[in-house]
Structures are given as C-alpha cells and as structure tokens.
Amino acid sequence: xxxxxxxxxxxxxxxxxxxxxxxxxxxxxxxxxxxxxxxxxxxxxxxxxxxxxxxxxxxxxxxxxxxxxxxxxxxxxxxxxxxxxxxxxxxxxxxxxxxxxxxxxxxxxxxxxxxxxxxxxxxxxxxxxxxxxxxxxxxxxxxxxxxxxxxxxxxxxxxxxxxxxxxxxxxxxxxxxxxxxxxxxxxxxxxxxxxxxxxxxxxxxxxxxxxxxxxxxxxxxxxxxxxxxxxxxxxxxxxxxxxxxxxxxxxxxxxxxxxxxxxxxxxxxxxxxxxx
Numbered sequence: 001x002x003x004x005x006x007x008x009x010x011x012x013x014x015x016x017x018x019x020x021x022x023x024x025x026x027x028x029x030x031x032x033x034x035x036x037x038x039x040x041x042x043x044x045x046x047x048x049x050x051x052x053x054x055x056x057x058x059x060x061x062x063x064x065x066x067x068x069x070x071x072x073x074x075x076x077x078x079x080x081x082x083x084x085x086x087x088x089x090x091x092x093x094x095x096x097x098x099x100x101x102x103x104x105x106x107x108x109x110x111x112x113x114x115x116x117x118x119x120x121x122x123x124x125x126x127x128x129x130x131x132x133x134x135x136x137x138x139x140x141x142x143x144x145x146x147x148x149x150x151x152x153x154x155x156x157x158x159x160x161x162x163x164x165x166x167x168x169x170x171x172x173x174x175x176x177x178x179x180x181x182x183x184x185x186x187x188x189x190x191x192x193x194x195x196x197x198x199x200x201x202x203x204x205x206x207x208x209x210x211x212x213x214x215x216x217x218x219x220x221x222x223x224x225x226x227x228x229x230x231x232x233x234x235x236x237x238x239x240x241x242x243x244x245x246x247x248x249x250x251x252x253x254x255x256x257x258x259x260x261x262x263x264x265x266x267x268x269x270x271x272x273x274x275x276x
Contacts, residue, residue: 006065007061007065007066007069008069009069009073009084011061011066012051012055012066012069012070013054013055013059015047015084015086017054018047018051018054018086019043019046019050034234034235034237034238038144038234040093041093041096041144042141042144043089044086044089044092044093045093045144047089047090048086048087048090048104048107049107049137051070051084052070052107052108052110052111053111055067055070055111056110056111056114056115057111057178063111063115064112064115067108067111067112070084070087070108071105071108073087074087074101074105074108076091077090077094077101077104078094078101090104097143097144098143099144102136103135103136103137103140104140106131106135106136107132109132110129110133111133113129114180117129118179118180118181119180119185120182121184121185121186122184122186123184123186123216125184126165126168126184127161129182130160130161130164130165131157133164134160134163134164135156135157135161137160138153138156138157138159138160138242139153139156139157141235141238141239142156142235145231145232145234145235145238147231147232151230152230152231155224155230156239158221159221159224159225159227159242160224161220162217162218162219162220162221162223163217163242163245163246165216165217166217166249166250166253168182168183168213169210169213169214169217170249170253172198172206173198176199177199181195183198183213187212187213188209191205191208191212193205193206193209210253217246217250218250221243221247224243225272225275225276227239227275228240228272228273228274228275229274230275236273237273240269240272240273241269243268243272244265244268244269244272245265247264247272248261248268251264252264
C-alpha cells in the first residue's frame with residue numbers, strides 16, 4: 001500500500017484563479033479609491049485571504065494539509081523565499097509596510113476551524129469566529145496606512161464583523177450546501193427556521209431570521225463607522241468604501257432585489273466617509 005505524498009505549493013490554487021473574483025468584491029471596490037501603490041499592497045492582502053479561503057472552501061483532497069503548506073509559505077515570507085506567486089507578492093507588501101504575521105496566521109486558522117466546526121450555537125460564538133476570519137483583514141489595512149492603533153483596530157473589528165455577517169447572510173444556501181450553518185442555532189430556534197428553510201427559496205421563517213441578523217450587521221457597521229473620522233483622507237475613503245459596500249448589500253437583502261445598487265452605494269459612501 002502506497003502513501004500519498006504530502007502536498008506542495010504546486011498543489012495550491014494558481015494565482016489567476018485566486019484573483020479571478022477580484023472585480024466583484026467590496027475589498028477591491030474600496031481599494032480602487034486609495035492610489036496605485038496602496039492598491040497594490042491591498043491586492044496582495046486580498047490575494048492571500050482569497051488563497052486560504054479557496055482552499056478552505058473548495059479545494060479537493062486534504063484541506064488541512066494544504067493550509068499547512070500555506071502556513072509554511074507564510075513563514076518563508078518572513079524569513080526566506082516563498083514559492084507561490086501570491087506569497088511572493090505578499091512578501092513585497094510585508095516588507096514595504098512592515099506587516100505583522102499574526103493577522104495572516106489568524107486567517108489560516110479560520111479556515112482550519114471551518115474544516116471541523118460547522119455550526120455556532122450563539123451569536124457571540126460567531127463573533128469569535130469573525131475575529132479569525134474577518135478582523136485580521138481590517139487590521140492589515142490599517143497597518144498599510146500606518147494607522148493601526150488599538151482604538152482604530154477595535155472599531156475596525158466591528159466593521160469587519162458586520163461585513164462577515166453580511167457575507168454569511170448572502171451565502172446561506174451555498175454554505176448549507178457545503179455542510180456549514182453560520183446562522184446561530186439559538187436564532188434558528190427563535191424563528192422556527194429549519195435546515196430546509198436554509199437550503200432553498202426564502203420562507204417566512206428564513207425571512208424573519210435574515211431581517212434579525214441584518215439588523216445586527218447594520219448595528220455592527222454603525223458601531224465601527226466612526227473609524228473613518230479618525231483617518232487621513234485616503235484611508236478614510238478605503239474604510240468608507242468597505243462600510244458603504246456592506247450597507248448597500250444590506251439594502252439589497254432587505255429589498256429582495258438588486259435595483260438601485262449604484263445610487264445606494266454613492267449615498268452610503270458619502271455618509272460613511274463622514275463617519276456616520
């Protein structure tokens with residue numbers, strides 16, 4: 001009986017595939033507001049986050065082993081020569097912006113958690129997961145702008161948690177198909193929402209659940225919105241772009257259709273840039 005060889009960087013998703021979704025993400029919408037040099041650094045962070053998410057969500061084979069390959073590559077980013085193109089680009093950004101390794105390590109850990117945890121009992125537990133899966137990105141963005149103070153990171157954590165909850169709301173059926181339910185079990189019980197409600201078209205129970213979680217996400221974004229007022233103009237625009245993208249997505253969820261997205265985004269961008 002032969003033993004399968006452990007995966008290598010050649011088994012990781014290729015760079016072009018990792019970046020293919022760039023045009024549709026709030027992250028890159030916001031990064032377009034901040035100038036070419038910082039946009040390049042933001043794209044390097046985006047590439048890393050997408051790489052580990054693609055492995056955690058879609059890779060065939062041993063996902064935990066593949067994540068370990070990424071972890072090894074991350075170590076080389078800081079003390080060696082990484083091989084994967086996404087990690088090579090990340091190394092240039094890490095060196096130029098003096099980024100800490102902790103946020104990247106937490107993003108990897110979030111995807112390890114996804115392989116073994118499929119449900120969250122309470123909203124507080126879900127927020128704990130957001131500290132691994134979303135908050136590190138906001139912290140890295142602040143580091144790129146040399147603005148990562150404890151107070152700003154705390155506000156950023158709220159924005160990132162709100163954006164993560166929104167993503168889970170948008171992907172309820174898709175996540176369910178993957179065997180994951182991010183909506184807290186205590187809320188499913190509260191609204192009488194069964195697994196069958198998560199898998200298909202919206203039922204009354206699912207609509208009530210989504211409305212409840214949408215309000216929570218909106219309050220998280222509002223709690224972090226004052227971060228914009230504490231930043232210089234360009235990072236203010238970046239953060240405002242993230243918040244505006246989230247608020248627009250919430251409007252779409254509440255309305256049930258995508259009409260009026262552009263004017264809604266412009267409205268929320270202005271308010272978010274003012275820290276409101």
